[in-house]
Amino acid sequence: MVQIGKLHVNLERREVSRDGAPLRIGSRAFDVLGHLIEANGALVSKEDLISRVWPETIVEENNLQVQITVLRKALGEDRDLIRTVPGRGYQLVGSGTHLPGRRCVAQRDAIRNLPAQMDLIGRESAVDEITAMLAQAPLVTLVGAGGIGKTSLAIRVAREFGHRFAGGVHFIELAPLSEPGTVLVAVAEACGMRCASGAISAPHIAGALAHSPCLVVLDNAEHVVDVVAGLVDALLPYYPEVNVLVTSREPLRVAGESIYRVRPLEVAADDAPIEHLLSSSAVQLFVRRARALACDLGTDARSVRLIGAICRRLDGIPLGIELAAARAVALGVAGVYAHLDDRLQLLAGGHRNALPRHQTLRATFDWSYALLDAMSRKVFRRLGVFAGVFTFEAICAVAGDRDMAAARVITSISELTEKSLLNVEFEDGVARYRLPESTRAYALEKLRDEGELQSVTERHARFLQQRFDRGLPAERWSRKRTAQSDFRQALDDARGTFDWAFSAEGNPQLGIALASALAGPLLECSLLDECRTRAGRAVAAIEDLPAGSVDASCEMRLCAALAYALLHTSGPVSRAAQLWQRALALAAQAGDLEDRSRALCGLWNTMLTSADIHAAMECATRYQQFAAAQGTEWHRILGEQLVAVTQHCLGMHDEARASLERGLARLDRDVPRAKLAVDPLIFMNGTLARIEWLQGRPEHAMTLVNRAVDRVRGVALEPSLSHVLAVVAVPLALMTGDVLAADRYLDILRSQVTLHRFDVWREYCDCLGVYRDLLSGRGEHALPVLEAALDALLARGFRRLLTPLQAACAQALAACGRIEEAKARLAEAQAFCAQHGEQLFVPELWRAMGIVELEDARHTRAGERSDAHEERARQCFETAIRIATEQGAIMWMLRSTIALARLCVLQGRRAEASCRLQAFTSTFDAQSGASDVRELYALADELRPAGAAVQGLPAEAEERAVSSRAGQPPPSDL
Numbered sequence: 001m002v003q004i005g006k007l008h009v010n011l012e013r014r015e016v017s018r019d020g021a022p023l024r025i026g027s028r029a030f031d032v033l034g035h036l037i038e039a040n041g042a043l044v045s046k047e048d049l050i051s052r053v054w055p056e057t058i059v060e061e062n063n064l065q066v067q068i069t070v071l072r073k074a075l076g077e078d079r080d081l082i083r084t085v086p087g088r089g090y091q092l093v094g095s096g097t098h099l100p101g102r103r104c105v106a107q108r109d110a111i112r113n114l115p116a117q118m119d120l121i122g123r124e125s126a127v128d129e130i131t132a133m134l135a136q137a138p139l140v141t142l143v144g145a146g147g148i149g150k151t152s153l154a155i156r157v158a159r160e161f162g163h164r165f166a167g168g169v170h171f172i173e174l175a176p177l178s179e180p181g182t183v184l185v186a187v188a189e190a191c192g193m194r195c196a197s198g199a200i201s202a203p204h205i206a207g208a209l210a211h212s213p214c215l216v217v218l219d220n221a222e223h224v225v226d227v228v229a230g231l232v233d234a235l236l237p238y239y240p241e242v243n244v245l246v247t248s249r250e251p252l253r254v255a256g257e258s259i260y261r262v263r264p265l266e267v268a269a270d271d272a273p274i275e276h277l278l279s280s281s282a283v284q285l286f287v288r289r290a291r292a293l294a295c296d297l298g299t300d301a302r303s304v305r306l307i308g309a310i311c312r313r314l315d316g317i318p319l320g321i322e323l324a325a326a327r328a329v330a331l332g333v334a335g336v337y338a339h340l341d342d343r344l345q346l347l348a349g350g351h352r353n354a355l356p357r358h359q360t361l362r363a364t365f366d367w368s369y370a371l372l373d374a375m376s377r378k379v380f381r382r383l384g385v386f387a388g389v390f391t392f393e394a395i396c397a398v399a400g401d402r403d404m405a406a407a408r409v410i411t412s413i414s415e416l417t418e419k420s421l422l423n424v425e426f427e428d429g430v431a432r433y434r435l436p437e438s439t440r441a442y443a444l445e446k447l448r449d450e451g452e453l454q455s456v457t458e459r460h461a462r463f464l465q466q467r468f469d470r471g472l473p474a475e476r477w478s479r480k481r482t483a484q485s486d487f488r489q490a491l492d493d494a495r496g497t498f499d500w501a502f503s504a505e506g507n508p509q510l511g512i513a514l515a516s517a518l519a520g521p522l523l524e525c526s527l528l529d530e531c532r533t534r535a536g537r538a539v540a541a542i543e544d545l546p547a548g549s550v551d552a553s554c555e556m557r558l559c560a561a562l563a564y565a566l567l568h569t570s571g572p573v574s575r576a577a578q579l580w581q582r583a584l585a586l587a588a589q590a591g592d593l594e595d596r597s598r599a600l601c602g603l604w605n606t607m608l609t610s611a612d613i614h615a616a617m618e619c620a621t622r623y624q625q626f627a628a629a630q631g632t633e634w635h636r637i638l639g640e641q642l643v644a645v646t647q648h649c650l651g652m653h654d655e656a657r658a659s660l661e662r663g664l665a666r667l668d669r670d671v672p673r674a675k676l677a678v679d680p681l682i683f684m685n686g687t688l689a690r691i692e693w694l695q696g697r698p699e700h701a702m703t704l705v706n707r708a709v710d711r712v713r714g715v716a717l718e719p720s721l722s723h724v725l726a727v728v729a730v731p732l733a734l735m736t737g738d739v740l741a742a743d744r745y746l747d748i749l750r751s752q753v754t755l756h757r758f759d760v761w762r763e764y765c766d767c768l769g770v771y772r773d774l775l776s777g778r779g780e781h782a783l784p785v786l787e788a789a790l791d792a793l794l795a796r797g798f799r800r801l802l803t804p805l806q807a808a809c810a811q812a813l814a815a816c817g818r819i820e821e822a823k824a825r826l827a828e829a830q831a832f833c834a835q836h837g838e839q840l841f842v843p844e845l846w847r848a849m850g851i852v853e854l855e856d857a858r859h860t861r862a863g864e865r866s867d868a869h870e871e872r873a874r875q876c877f878e879t880a881i882r883i884a885t886e887q888g889a890i891m892w893m894l895r896s897t898i899a900l901a902r903l904c905v906l907q908g909r910r911a912e913a914s915c916r917l918q919a920f921t922s923t924f925d926a927q928s929g930a931s932d933v934r935e936l937y938a939l940a941d942e943l944r945p946a947g948a949a950v951q952g953l954p955a956e957a958e959e960r961a962v963s964s965r966a967g968q969p970p971p972s973d974l
Contacts (some may be wrong), residue, residue, distance in 0.1 A: 002037055004092070005078025009033065016074065028053055028063075029070040036082065036092040045089040047292045051121055061291075114171050114217075120156050121288065122265045122281020123149065130157045130260055134215075134243055137258040138236045141246040144262035145420040145436070146364035147319025150247035151219050153262060157245065158217050165243070167214030175220040180227045187231065191216070202234035206242075213241035222249040222419065223371055229254045249368060250418040264316025267308055277304050282311035282321055289325035297333065306333045313340050315436040320361055343441055365442040368421055375404070379412040380421060381450060384443030385460045387496045389432045389489045397463045398456065454505060461497045461510050464490060468517035491525070494518050502537060509549065512538045516554040519561035526718035529757040532565035539579075556586035556595055563602055568719050570759040573610045573797035580606055597635060600626060604642050608649070611799035613837035617646045637666050641680055645687050651839035651887040653691050660688050682711045682720055686728035696890035696923065698736045698930035705729050709745075718752065722761050725749040727801060730768050734775060735891075737931025742772055760798055763789045767805045774808055775931075783812050803829055803841035807848035814855035822852045843884040843892035847899055850876030854903065873903055894920050894932050901939060914943040 002009045008017045014030055016023045025033075031053045036044055050064055068090060072079035083091045120127075130153070133140045142150045155171075162169035172190045177183045184200045193200075193208050209216070216235075221228040229252040232244055236256055246252060251259050265282035277283050286307050290297050297303060310333070314320035320343070327336050344362045372380060382399035383390075392413070400409050413433070416422035423434045435443060447453045467490055494514060501511025515538035522531035535558050542550050542558070563579035566572075580603040587595035604619035624639035631639070644659035664684055689704035708728055712721045725745050733742035746768060753761040770786035786809050793802060806829045813822035826849050833842055850873040857869035877900035884892035897916050904913035917940045924933045 004037075005075050005081055007075060007078075009037065011037065018074070018076075023074055025070055025074055026067070029067045029074075032064070032067045033071055036090060039092065041092060043085055043089050043091045045292070047089075047288050049089065051288065114155055114158055114162070114169060115173075120149075120152055121285045123153055123156065126153055126260075126262070127156050127160060130245075131161050133258050133260060134161055134245065137256065138240065138242070139232055139244045139246070139252075139254070139256050140258045140260055141248055141251050142260050142262050143248060143251055143420060145317065145439070146249060146368055147317050147361070148262050148264060148420075149318040150262050152318075154217055154219060154245055154247050158215060162215055165214045167209070167212030169215045169217060171217045171219065173219050174224055174228070177224060180224070183224050183227045184231070187216075187218075202231040205231065206235040209235070209242050214243075216242060216244045218244065218246045220248070221246050221252070222368075225250060225252060228252060232257075249371075249420045265311070265318060265321070267311045267316050270305065270308060270312070272308075274301050274304050277308045280308070280311075282316045283307050285318060286311060286321050286325045286328075289322050290328050293326060293329050297328065303333050306337050310337050310340065313437055314343070315438055317436070317438065319364060320438055323361055341441075343438060344445060361438060362442065362445075365439065368419055369442075369446065371419060372415065372421075375408060376412040376415045377446075379409065380416055381443045381446040382452065382456050383416075383422070383433075383435055384440050384447050385457055385493075385497070386433075386435065386440075387492050389434050390493075391433070392431060394463065395433065398460045454507070457497060457500050458507055458510055460493070461501060461507075461514050464494045464497060465514050465517045468494070468521060487521070491518075491521060498534060502541070508541045509545070512541055512550055512558070513554060516557045519557055523561060523564065526756055528565045528719065529569045531561055532569045532571070535562040535565065552586045553590050553592070553595075556583050556590060556599075559583040559586065560595075560599060560602060563606070567606060567609055568722075568758045568760055571796070573606060577603065577606045577610070593630060596626065597623075597631070597638075601638070601642070604646075608646070609800045610797050611649075611802070611832070611836055611838045613646060613649045613839075615836075616649070617643070617837070620646045633666075637663050638680060641684055645683065648687055648691060649838055649840050651842070651883075651889070653694055653888055657688065657691050657695075660684050660691075664688075682708050682724050683727075685711065686724055689728055689732055693732055693735060694887075694889040694891050696894075698891070698928065698933070701732055702736055702738060702741070705732050718756050719758065719761075722749060722752050722756070722758055725752075726761050726764055726768070731801060731804075734768070734772055735932075737775075737929065737934070739772070739776065746772065760793070760796065763792045764798070764802075767793070767802075771805055771808050774812055783809070783816065786812070799832070799838075803833065803838065804844050807841070807844050810848050811851050811855075814852040817855075817859055819852065819856045819859065822855075823849075826852065839883075839887070843880040843887070843889060843896060846876045846880035846883065847892075847896045850874070850880070850896075850899055850903075854906075870903065870907065874900065877903065890923070891932060894924075894936060898932070898935055898939060901943075905943070910943055914940065917943065 002011065006018050007023070009015075011034055014027075016025055016030065016033075032049055035049055035052055046061060046064055050061070053067070054063070068082060068084075072082055075081060081093050083093050085091060130140060130142070134157070142154055144150050158169045158171065170187075170190045172187050174183060174186070177186055181200070184202065184205065188200050188205055188208070191205065191209055191214075193205065218228055225248060228246065228248075232246075232252060233254055235242055236244065251257060265285060266280050267282040268276040268280040278287075283304065287297055297307075310324055311321055314324060324336050324340075331339065344360075344365075369377060369380070378401075379395070379399045383395065385398060386394065392409075395413065396406060396409055400406075413422065417424050421435075421439060423436065425432050425434075444453070447456060494517075498511055498514050498518065500506045501514060502508060515534050519531055519535050522528075522534070538558050539555075539562055542555055559579045560583040563576040563583065566576040566579070580599055584596065584599035584603060587599045600619060600623045604616055604623060607613075607616035607619055620639070620642035623642050624636075627635035627639040640659050641663045644656045644663065647653075647659070648656035664681070667681060667684075685704050685708035689701045689708060692698075692704060693701035705728055708724050709721075712724055726749055729745040730742055730749060733739075733745060746765070749761070749765050750769075752758070753765055766785055766789040770782040770789070773782045774786075786805070790802065790805060790809055793799070806825055810822040810825045813819075813825070826845055830842075830845055830849075833839065833845070853869045853873035853876060857866045857873070860866045860869060877896045880896035881893050881900070884890075884896065897920065901913035901916050904910065904916070917936060920936055921940050924930075924936060926933075926937050928934070
């Protein structure tokens, strides 16, 4: 029972009375009063009161002020007993009078010599766990890295646990002590013993404590661990009434020791909801410390996420977080985050009453570093080159010397782990090591100070290069988590080492070698944009070196990787072609069969991308000759398919179809084949699908589309998925009129190309999206997007499958009255096709030209000139039909025939229109869902009542006459 003025407070029963009458105050107000009484007249900070009364919630200071007002009102005329210390906290003047009661006296005496403590955040469960351990074990050691909060946790446990001991709590701060004798003297004095230092020994101290049950707290024991271990060994076996709580950066390693490893504060994930971030203990600590320093932090989403990122980068270490919060007063949250790369310089200026090693982040690491032997220091600082998790093999290869035996490395690792400088976890039985980010920053600083940074980083780079050259990328697809983890970490380390190699203090030639080893894994992981950046930097560096400075195979791999990445991401197609030519020459020089095969394929694909079909056929023929002379059966099949796809682009659809079907049949026999970026079965099925559509089988074409998409599976979706969607699935779905399928594929395509930063395909995706809107009659606002995307692709030299989109753009321009611009686009496209041999879409160009002429006629008032436009339109349609007939492209024939039939209707020649359509109504199924077929039957039904004769001719004679004029075979020949 405690008396404060006229109030009587029973802390155990949580009751308050005045003049014998019970007085009601809220639970929060009682908690505040209890903490003020417990302080025994000492100042209690506002932060401490808030954290203890509202441990799980972030509240404003006015919540505390409300409770103080409640207490002062209860005190009445004694209200001044609660004193406000402006800007700091509150104090219970006189601390109250403790009425008779042995428990209160024991509680007060038990904790009388504990240091003052600020609020403890996020450690509630830890306090409970340690208290439970002390109840079961005589010795508990709190182990953890410097600044992680071991001392604060020990003080709080002593406050909670100390009342159980009649002899109280003896707290000894060991940090200032270094000699065994001074350690024993300090312990003796804290326990109330007075004697000369020479007479003090561990057994002497143990005997003095034997008859007085107590808790001894030995704080910061890591630098005198042997002395402390000897003292505990002398004490515990013989005096079970004594409990010892130790804080240290390493265990004592004595019998009976229970170890509690203090973990960092919890930080929610960066994508967690804001309320989760705010409730995480690390963020709460940052916010409260900053506000205690009168820093008015915002709690908007951006600030909270920046605070979370700061806490994560500081590994949840309370000391680092407190120092960062102090810096936020001057720099703001964004400023602290921006300067974290220089955290050892930034994070200084701790509490004046803190130990020197806790006043800066660097000082706390200096303390641990000084405790290591010379060999462990060497290993520790060299581990700084690892950006994340690493294995024992990596440590030996990078951190060890030729004269350093594996056993010595193992000893150093054990010491670093025990001293909480190195974290270790086990995954599938494999040890994984990691330096916390701040610890790594210190290790790198020491590595630089010792002049070892360049040599160790070069050693690390060579180690990574060897790992990738040995085939590490295959581990990426392993089902074992350890292999996947190894791969991801090797990739992360290689990135950091690559950046160093091309820095001012780096080694460009080593960076080139590493980039060559890194290119393959980046492509396998679909990281094409990163591959472009890194391979591009390496190729540029090669060009600045004297000829012959770089191995030909290395240069070849880099040129090939950069060329391939450029085709999907950004950059001119002509640059990719130059790089493939260079790679091909280097592959021939090196004499590598597969490298030569890939380079020839890459060059062919580049020519196809630029729609230079003549050059593509030259590459395909060249590959066929190479395969016949030097290749395997797989190479010969692939050569035939390259020729077949090129024939399709030349309008030779029957020949292409036959070759593709033969190739598919042969590949289905599981012919061993080399890996290409896009599976040949994908582009073979895709090309067959387009031929099926052109030859009048739209439903089967969509079946093949689905089959091609289904071929894309496994962990390496890209760039195969984007390729098949952009080149085959979306265009054919649109041409067939399957809008739902087109939308489904287009949504996936947009997502993938945005995710992987495939700039070329993103622009092509924009074109397809606008084309879809134009077909749906929603293109009035989409034309500028189409023009911009087309112009961007043309500027890159990308023309693959662009011709039908240019035709659609011209039609949209003409519909808006921009006739000359429409004709200019079509003329440019026609000239290009004529020069480079692209014949696949030429019938569509002629059809589009006819439609533009009709738009020109519609915008022309003079009758004579209008007739001239209509006549030119007829000629364009008939030319389109003739070329499509020569190619056997029935769908192009159908489209142009429908356009011509509509012109006949416009001119009043309905019978001729009907006759032209009859050839196709006997060819296509009336139940087909293809949009062109639906349009055919809709127009035929519209024309049927008009009669069967034109100018007195019988229907059969008219039909043959019209067919003859159009150069179109009669229906019986189709």
